Amino acid sequence: MDSSEREAALSAMVRRVVDANRYMTLGTVEESGLPRLSPVYYTHDAYRSFYWVSSPLARHSGNVARQPSLAIVIFDSTTKPGFSEAVYLDATAAEVPTEALAAECAIAFRSVAGRGGRPFSPAELTGDADLRLFRADVDSYAVHIRGSHPDFGTGIDTRASVAFA
Secondary structure (H helix, E strand, O other): OOHHHHHHHHHHHHHHHHHHOOEEEEEEEOOOOOEEEEEEEOEEEOOOEEEEEEOOOOHHHHHHHHOOEEEEEEEOOOOOOOOOOEEEEEEEEEEOOHHHHHHHHHHHOOOOOOOOOOOOOHHHHOOOOOOEEEEEEEEEEEEEEOOOOOOOOOOOOEEEEEOOO
């Protein structure tokens, strides 16, 4: 397999894992420097921007406000042992500002039908509302390569960077 075929296969893995799952785990940093892991329901825009709705009072929301760099993992926990796949994302996140909510809600919630979620209106995510819309823009991609992977396995699990296209 040449390098362009490898990148195409790894990019396909990114799309497959992102499309097959509904929850991602945010890795934010607490004020103490310790990691904070938080599972959230997500949607995405072209695999480049990931959206979730959370309380601005949630610890991970405060962590994002203080330190916008975060890590994300999307792991397909429905697979049998020996067939695992995961996507690792490094991203920069922020609460979507009120003036951008109408446009961002249209993007964030266009794909919730059939995925168990529901669209939120801008009015539900601003002012005195309990929830806010957050967006993480991806800086880099990597995938979990299980040791037994038929094309990329080396006998031990590894992580491979992906020049996602």
